[in-house]
């Protein structure tokens with residue numbers, strides 16, 4: 001992305017620019033931590049990158065595809081195929097079981113369920129170590145389990161970019177570690193890029209790179225040698 | 228998840244199943260509305276059908292009568308003043324005595340009517356008033372001279388016989404059961420019939436019939452056409468021509484066509500029962516209004532439940548949108564829920580309505596043990612109720628569905 005700006009309440013007395021001229025390139029397969037104080041604009045940045053929001057200025061390309069000119073339907077399609085989301089809260093569909101929740105993005109894209117989808121969901125369930133929870137309703141899982149299902153759901157469509165907004169924020173240290181490790185593992189094995197917002201320096205240090213957002217600017221980018 | 232069920236159906240069905248209580252209550256509401264519509268409509272149709280059946284088993288669909296005799300006023304031609312108007316000299320006109328008259332060229336008229344597509348049976352008849360004498364008592368009667376071959380296809384006298392048979396030879400007469408009991412008569416008895424024309428004849432009672440109402444049973448008698456012609460002083464003539472048509476509701480149109488073709492005045496049973504039809508019309512209008520308002524309240528109920536559901540599910544809708552589910556898909560999920568609620572409700576409602584009708588059929592019986600209003604459970608009625616509820620559900624769901632589709636995933640997820 002280049003020169004990305006975001007303002008809210010445009011053309012009102014409350015108009016404020018939250019993001020100022022952000023330039024960021026995320027290579028395929030890179031695991032990037034996003035840190036910064038509360039209210040600095042991390043979530044806003046993720047929403048724009050995730051095509052849930054549009055920048056007021058600047059350009060954004062995903063996998064070489066320019067997005068600023070695309071219409072709503074094209075953005076939705078791109079979201080379905082290229083981007084996976086994990087939020088602080090899992091937002092699982094309460095009427096569906098664990099495996100069905102993981103199938104959901106594939107089901108929505110294809111229109112009908114298939115055996116291949118089920119197989120993919122089950123394999124993700126296995127990777128998340130939750131094969132035994134296959135048919136539990138989403139509401140009957142623990143917080144850590146729910147977040148792992150949410151991660152599996154985000155990975156279902158094999159996105160090239162995973163956007164995680166404090167996915168471990170609500171979890172205890174052990175669950176947080178499990179969730180992070182799982183994402184890291186999949187990132188290594190499948191090679192999708194990750195933007196991982198966290199307030200936890202210990203987790204951030206395990207990423208390829210840390211960027212720090214303060215008052216809507218990237219003030220620091222730190223690289224770690226990938227082991 | 229079955230592989231043949233589309234995504235939207237899966238989600239809609241699960242949402243409905245999850246909100247069990249809401250689904251149950253609104254389905255109940257829809258069901259009651261549909262049951263009322265089904266019950267009322269069937270009852271109304273039953274009453275209408277019943278009346279029409281009663282009327283039409285005792286009278287022809289169309290009757291042709293000779294023109295009434297009128298007296299023309301004598302007009303003077305005194306042009307006083309410059310108004311140039313005809314002045315009626317004798318303002319008082321006496322209505323003429325209606326003599327029994329034959330329809331001109333009736334054989335030709337009958338042939339003409341028989342050739343019409345819509346017409347089933349044409350039966351010439353000669354009718355008039357007469358007096359029956361039995362010992363010292365007498366009764367005024369209506370004498371109907373008919374051709375049994377054709378007339379019995381219009382009014383099925385043989386099926387109304389309670390004593391004797393529906394034989395109509397030259398010396399036979401069929402009388403109503405009320406007249407028979409008044410005069411203490413039975414089939415096989417003889418009877419003297421006298422008319423104003425001065426003719427008199429002794430006839431044998433071949434059958435006693437029940438015409439379904441007391442007045443008719445007191446007055447109506449049937450004889451062969453020739454017998455009536457000679458008694459009424461109408462040799463070779465007929466006083467009316469009775470017609471039945473294929474489509475009873477088209478009778479008025481056919482009657483007008485007959486008048487146009489033959490020049491003879493033709494009255495349809497619809498014109499003769501205009502009052503009944505305006506009453507039915509009023510009931511139909513009321514029924515339509517009730518249908519409309521019940522449909523409206525069903526729609527409001529479904530809409531409010533779905534609005535609540537959209538709010539409840541806004542986070543889930545948001546995440547679905549974030550994962551790339553389109554606006555159209557979200558919209559269809561809620562439209563489907565509306566349609567399904569309407570459908571479920573109308574299936575339940577039709578069952579309740581049908582059960583109520585069957586119950587009513589058993590309870591509301593006349594003194595003879597037969598149902599007051601014979602009701603038939605007709606498929607089109609239920610199909611219409613189903614379609615109406617489905618439509619109401621879809622229309623009702625459109626506003627909440629639009630709202631769900633327009634939901635900003637960001638606001639939903641953050642909120």
Ligand SMILES: Nc1ncnc2c1ncn2[C@@H]1O[C@H](COP(=O)(O)OP(=O)(O)OP(=O)(O)O)[C@@H](O)[C@H]1O
Pocket residue numbers: 008009018036037038039040041042043044045
């Ligand atoms: N829709 C909006 N309208 C107006 N202001 C907004 C809107 N969304 C976010 N903001 C403002 O933008 C700023 C950045 O918000 P953002 O959620 O990106 O911060 P953050 O870095 O994710 O913080 P946290 O660490 O607490 O999650 C905040 O001051 C917030 O009040």
Ligand SMILES: [Mg+2]
Pocket residue numbers: 042043044165
């Ligand atoms: Mg945030």
